[in-house]
Amino acid sequence: MKEPMMKASLCTRYGGADALEVCQTARPARQPGELLIRVHASSINPVDWKILRGDLRILFGRRPPPILGGDFAGVVLEADTSSRFQPGDRVWGLTEIRRLRHTPGAHAEVTRCASELVDAMPARLSFEEAASVPLVGLTAYQSLVHHAQLQPGQRVLVNGCSGGVGLIAVQLAKALGASVVGVCSGANRSAALQAGCDEVIDYQERNPLDEDLKVDVWFDVVGNQSLGAVRHQLAPAGCYLNIVKLISTSVSSWFNPIRSQKSHAVFVAPSASDLAHLRELIQQGDLHPVIERIYPLDQIAAAYERSRSQRTVGKLVISMTD
Structure with missing residues (x-):
């Protein structure tokens, strides 16, 4: 029997976007407890080009994972008979980075994912809109809800409020009843205000560290600050969140004089x-995906290059159906 094939973006080596090759490759086989999913759309996140560049060699060794891509939105092809999802269901989710060595990512026409990590796709979204959300949405949600335990009436600063995580974080904070100060370039001010920022600081004109802000949560999406640098801007029981500098941020509370x-x-x-x-x-209308551009899979290298500029407003989406 002929092996089922699919179109995918393969990582041929560590490097830049020129290390990607869009071609036909073997379709993954579903394992028990997994869903086999026809991917209609995925997206690009900074972790994708960081893996390709070799920043995470310690996890993946001499060669990068064959197929990258975390976010997906698509339709179930195969499932266990006992699964809550069955063929034909529209789903969205996020693949596990730690499994990319042996499990294909979502920059392909088909992927597989543990069924317990998948959810029903929002009915009001297109596949492209849905695919833009999982990683940035989960990052914002886990940061503000689980870690910061954000409460109504509190004040949040989002450093990098016009990127993928930032725009969702602003909307989420507003939905939770907080007021939001956003930091971005002046060129992206309108996008920040549209997302819900009550105040926008243009970092090219004003240094937020020099302002009298007194926020309850400082969400550093860019990763160019630290608890030590911002502690005078935090409330006495304030919280600093960083999604980039993981090790230094983890230990910084130990050395902070404000315990x-x-x-x-x-x-x-x-x-x-x-x-x-x-x-x-x-579904309630509190969160709206923001997409800068949709690329066909054949143009994924251009999407990687644009993402690496770190100047995107919202997300870059990859369509598998164009």
Whole structure:
């Protein structure tokens, strides 16, 4: 019997976007407890080009994972008979980075994922819109809800409020009843205000560290600050979150003279229950995906290059159906 094939973006070596090759390759076989999913859309996240560049060689060794891509939105092809999802169901989710060595990512026409990590796709979204959310949405949700335990009436600063994580974080904070100060370039001010920022600081004109802000949560999406640098801007029991500098952020609370202030390094984890909460917020109209551009799979190298510029407003989506 002829082996089933699919179109995918393969990583041929560590390097830049020129190390990607879009071609036909073997379709993955589903394992018990997994769903086989026809991917309609995926997206690009900074972790994708960081893996390709070789930043995470310690996890993957001499060669990068064959197929990258975390976010997916698609339709179930195969499932266990006992699974809550069955062929034809529309689902979304996030693949596990630690399994990319042996499990294909979502930059392909077909992927497989543990069924407990998958959720029903929001009915009001297209596949492209849904595929833009999982990683950035889970990052924002786990940061603000699980780590910061954000409460109504509190004040949040989002450093990097016009990127993929930032725009979702602003909307989520507003949905939770907080006020939001956003930091981004002046060129992206309108996008930040549209997302819900109550105040926008243009970092090219004003240094947020020099402002009298007094926020309860400082969410550093860019990763160019630290608890030590921002502690004078935090409330006495404030929280500093960093999604980039994981090790230094993890230990910074130990050396902070204000013991009630905490710092958290946030490493996002796939979670169907958190995706379900995001789905509810989307269905209620509290969260709206922001997409800068949709690329066909054949142009994924261009999407990687654009993502590496770190100047995107919202997400870059890869369509598998164009």
